[in-house]
Amino acid sequence: MQGLKQHLALFRKLTFKLLCAAICFGLSGAARGLDSGLIASTVAEQSFVDQFHLEADYLSASQKANRLSNITSMVHIGSLPGAIVAFLCSERIGILWTFRQCCLMWIIGSIVFITSRDLGQVYAGRFIMGLGIGQFGVMAPIYLGEVAPREIRGMLVGLYGMSEYLGIMIGYFSIWGASIHIPDSSAKQWVIPQSVQIMWAGLLLIASLLCEESPRFLCRKDRPLAALQSLARLWNVSPLDPGIHVEVSNVKIQLKLEREVASRSGLIGVLKELFGTKSHLKRIAFVFILQCLGEWSGPNSVTTYAPELFGLFGIQGQSQKLFTTAVFGAVKFVFALISAVFLIDYLGRRKTLYIGLVLQVIALTYDSIFLTIFSSLSGQSQDDPAVRHAAIGAIVMIYFIGIGWALGWNSIQYLITAESFPLGVRIAGVTLVTLWHYANRIGISKATTLMLLDHDSLTPKGTFWFFTGMSLLGLLFTWCFLPETAGKGLEETNELYTGDRGGTTPHDQKAAN
Template identity: 35%
Template sequence: MASRLVIHDDSAFPAPNEVYNWKIYILAICASMGSAMFGYDSGFIGGAITLPSFVSRFGLGTSSSEQSAALSANIISTFQAGCFFGAIFMSFLAEKYGRKFPLIACGVVFNVGTIVQVASTGSLGMIYAGRALTGLGVGAATLVVPQYISECSPPAIRGRLVGIFETSVQFSQIIGFWINYGVNENISSTSDTQWRIPFALQLAPGTLLIVLMLLQPESPRWLIKTGDTDKAIRVLGQIRCLTQDDGYIAWEVGAIKQQLHDESELGATRPLGAKLKEILQRGNRIRLILGMSIMMLQNLSGINALNYYSPKIFKSIGFSGTSVGLLATGVFGIVKAMTTLIFMCFGIDTLGRRKPLLIGSIGAIIAMFYLGAYSKVSGSFQHTVVQDGGAYVAIVMIYIFAVFYALSWNGIPWVFCAEIFPTGIRSLCLLFTTCTQWLGQFIIVYSTPYMMTNITYGTFFFFGSFLVVGALVIFFFMPETKGLSLEEMSVLFNVKGLAITQRKKADEIIASQRVAENVADLKDETEYSNVEGV
């Protein structure tokens, strides 16, 4: 009952208490092993390639600063390139084969890539090949996981459940950060075991995804879309803890069928060209542009620079030494993960999407501009600085950035994109937004080493400026989506005007539609009663 108090169900057919059960949370956790693959990679790789054993084995110690930047960029960004193409391949597989078994395939591909990396005995080519394969698996998984969770979720806790995707990323990042610290402290720097352990532990989330998804059902929305309504009803009854003939199950099935029918009339079931034509319709076009913009702006906030290159960034503000950098990075991961967990559990379905993004942007902007100003004034990129008050404030600002980023740009873009698109074109739209995410990551992780070498403190000002742009985009163009069913998003995004008034107008339209539906239902019941009386 206590958990029920924090759930605000404003959908057309408020769900019974049984719907908010442990099964739907377990489903989200199992699927989120796909995002754990991504989180562990982003947590471990930046530190792993600075481990003395890795530097020695792959001959990175004799490189100039420019060559070192190039090698770091190549090793890390190869993964993002794989992710980009993995998302493209998965878009077709998910439409034909559903969500469950393609996710299992993602785990298999990821594990193969891990084995290739661990088997390397000094060949950077094997590292590149293995990272490309793990990227294929992760890119494909990040396309499907939010979609799968969203399609299985009740509207009132959809944000919380899709948020498990991002929470899993954060906690697996922590593991990656601290594994590097542990092997650096406890395993000899002359042993290949030091770098192989962090690389080999990628097998853990990949294997968990394979095993756990075998125990989960297919997406009920995809089943209805492919004509298997009976199985969809069984799945919904199972994950909602309701009988198959319950009225809420009938309402969900009816709502999905109605939207699919409406989209079919508009050409959503036609070939790719027809779907692209539907995407160009005003309401859908706006959604896609906004989704892609938010995904790109998420990367331009600077978070992936901190995730992948945090040891170097801590060094740039005066804290040197492999252990010191890895320790500070591990604490950064804990701060970000705990804030994400708290927000996704208690904030996103209460505060919504829009308000946290605006608040988080302001805090992150202050932190990023301080880091730029401190680096310029202290000259920390040119020489080792005294660890004075300004340096310690800079460290605090990194953690402040982590907190404000975690309650805003960290998970909300994924939640927002997973919930706003119509069922008939959701996979295609998510392909565009997910590819934008990975393209943005590729650009940032490839360019950050060069930016830190050549424009130094300007790197922080660059990211801070794009946070300002992101805040403006959210304020003027992103409406609140909290509490709306997936089928009601079309009403919201067909309302004209700026974001600040869109939701209010949409709520009025939805309320009038519900009144009309209730009147129609009452009329039907009255006519039926009259016939029965006759």
């Protein structure tokens, strides 16, 4: 009880300016969620299918799967150059102005998409959307990690991952509501829900006017006084407060140490330092493996293709599939919120991820077994009570797959990325990892439709067994190699990801001096 009281007391550190940061940068994660939730159901809407010929008779099964995956993955493809744009802009004009620019990019892409008249315009609009949405994955975790007090850093960065499921839930329910009230023959059935993205981007753009630039970015630009004032406003203390002077001093010490090790000049210098230092390469390899294990463990594919997967387990009727999918999004949102607010800082990163991965493995194993047994049944009807009850259990397990991901990988992956790299190469390192993250999302998004085909592929049962195996590998890797960083300062956490547990921190250097 005492521990819970201490945890709740941390909410007092959530000042007005930090709340603005949480609303603006934290809720920017909803961009990817909105797209995933909306497009997952949009491509299943009869009006969209008919307008863009997704089920045309002249297409083979693999061609239909490719066309579907091209539409769903185009935002991920646009996110790759988007992450590079975020890196270039953040280095020059700062994180805050880069954030405003990508909100405008997202709005432009959404307008192009919802006014589409042919498949080419669909691709173009979603690619431009990706250019905007892809930048959030670089900026938001960095910004939230840099402005948050260490005691609530996990919660603030976790809000970015949580808000992805807020977006998914809104997207699912928007499409479901439109499918009920708008006829299948009208393009408004998918256009109106998609317009939610324009409204969301506009709200984020307005909210950014109340935010402060990152104090650590200001230190990198040799503006320590501006950094002190920014941090004072963020934490709602006097610029003379000893705490913020220690925080800025630690940042300056780390920057000085990094500049003594490598003399950097511009973009080329940053990249040389990132790839030419053994400790940075260890960080990159570590986070790359975690990102790969997380993305290929399956839950994001379950989210993207939820209506089709619910159909595998006996949910009939388009409206019923969409409603079940919408509830699925709501469940994931609730548990992602629980993880971000109550678990990541209270239980720690490792324990929270263990809980999520164990649930994920159990649920995926059940569904894999169900699909293996059900696909081998020949004379037994789906109306058989035993089969029907087992199918209900499989549907419940789909929900637990989402719960496991929401508690574990969903928030932790962004937090680990934000904590891994030292300040001098943080934006470059996070950009590189984000590119890898998006590349894996493209791969799994395009592969899943082909993996689920009944012929010349893994089939549904093989796909779920593959996801189960990847989740087990993720659990094993986490158990062996993931350090616990809860309660550590941001200038301390990056030492832990190199395996150099005895490494000095800026605080230690200052004490020694």
